[in-house]
Amino acid sequence: MNPKLLFWIPALLRLAFLFVTAAVCWWISGPIAGLAVALLLVLGQLYLQLSYLSQLSTWLDDLQNAKLPDGWGAWTDVFSRLYRLRRDDERSKGELTEWLARFRQAMHLLPDGVAIMDDVLFLEWCNPAAERHLGLTLERDHGMRVTNLVRHPDFIDYIILGRYEKPLTLRLRDRKLICQIIPFENRRQILVTHDATESARIEEMRRDFIANASHELRTPLTVIVGFLEIASSTPDLDPVSRQAHLSLMTEQGRRMQRLIEDMLTLSRLESVDYPLRPEPVRVAALVEEVLQEARALSGGRHSVTASVDGPDIVGSLEELRSAFGNLASNAVRYTPSGGTVHIGWQGGDGKSTGPQFVVSDTGIGIDQHHIARLTERFYRVDKSRSRETQGTGLGLAIVKHVLLRHRATLTITSEAGKGSSFIVTFPGP
Structure with missing residues (x-):
């Protein structure tokens, strides 16, 4: 049924009841009594409407604590709909609070730093990782300009020039950081920081390992190849020299063998495909x-x-x-x-x-x-x-x-x- 009809039909019935009551009093006691009863009933209706309006105003002033009245007549439906709206609003607010708590927890556990700034680079929020990376404290630095908090020339140039397509790599607080600014909404920017110190250390270890392994293998290989060249170019090499060369080549070959075996052992110990078998x-x-x-x-x-x-x-x-x-x-x-x-x-x-x-x-x-x-x-x-x-x-x-x-x-x-x-x-x- 049309919502308007649901409102007007009960209202018209109540008005009809009022006029019928006044007419009955007119017929029984005369026109003065009928008009008096009609006036009293109208005043009662007016008082009732004003009373509910007052209660509604009080409830609107204190939505959280004031009790929503039950109502009468058309007000019953009004208050019922307001109650459902408040209940839905509280449910939505509870869900929003829960999601916000989850978001904050996720941001706190995130290994990368996240800082939210406004369009003029004032800090609005940051997670603990960003505090560690950039030396910030949210309670102390909230509302302060980030370029005043992170006093690094490369960082300041990166922000001022606004070339955010590529990330910035810088050394800060004895750490290697990769920073990038991501525009967010119209008046927000997100600063993301990634600590690449461990990755850089592992890469340096890899380079050192390859260089050292190559150096260790080069010496015995040089000895072996050198003696082989001497043996091939000197067919009449005396037996004593030949035996000495063979002994040295054997020693260097065994040295390479030990080195390769140890390298394979290390590789096996570090492999996730080789679990400990107790x-x-x-x-x-x-x-x-x-x-x-x-x-x-x-x-x-x-x-x-x-x-x-x-x-x-x-x-x-x-x-x-x-x-x-x-x-x-x-x-x-x-x-x-x-x-x-x-x-x-x-x-x-x-x-x-x-x-x-x-x-x-x-x-x-x-x-x-x-x-x-x-x-x-x-x-x-x-x-x-x-x-x-x-x-x-x-x-x-x-x-x-x-x-x-x-x-x-x-x-x-x-x-x-x-x-x-x-x-x-x-x-x-």
Whole structure:
């Protein structure tokens, strides 16, 4: 039915009831009584309408706390529709509040920085990542011009020139940031910042790794190719020289083989396609095996001992053999003849610290400024001595990745000229 008819039909019926009542009083008590009753009924209707208007005005002044009246007559439908509008508005407001909370939570968890500015670059809002990247504090810097907060010449030029098609890369607060401004609406701009420091570090490590690997492989290849050229150009080379050349080529070939094997091991340890396969590890047997290998490498030039006083663990036997063997062989290589090397396995405190594998020696020791970089690929304290000991420069890097996979830590204590201790600590129970 037409909404207008729904309003006018009840209204006309109420007016008809009023006139009928007045007419009945006129007929029973005369015209004066009929007019008096009609006047009273009109005044009552007027009072009722004004009363509801007053209640409506009071409710409009305080939408949140004032109670919406029930109404009578046409007001019943009016108040009912107002009630539904308020209920829908509250539901929409609740949904909007929930979505706003979700948006704020998402922006807080976002690793990239997001800052919203108006058309004259005054800061309106930013997430915690933007605060860290740009050194901002939302409570303190809200309403301030961003170019006054980030005082970097390249950043200011980027904003002033307005060339936002390409992002800006800059060094800020010891971090490498990629910034870009995105126009938003008519009077808003979004500043997005991405921290590329870790990506740059990984890229630098990749370049260094390729350069170092190429350098390490070039030396033995040069030796082998050089001797092959001599052998091919000198058919009547005497047997003694030929044998010396073959021995050197064999040594350099084995050096390349060790280097490639270590590089493949590192690649496998870093691969997500090569998950850790834990198994029970009998540590006493593993330590005995490492001890025999260390003694064989020493050739009787050192006193190599071992002790086991700790529990068995769960892990990858092959990976732990590689890590423990690298630590023991390094101790033998960098300890002069007559020195001592001790390999130990001991229990932890049973609380926060688990069992420990310790390799200590009385070797040449390491200066303190080298210790933090010992587990880097191809990092050597003394390059000439590393060549003498036939190390690849990847042993401690392999140890580091094996321990990461076993949630263990490596602690190095050393003093130049007095020896070193390498302590592997496994997680507690």
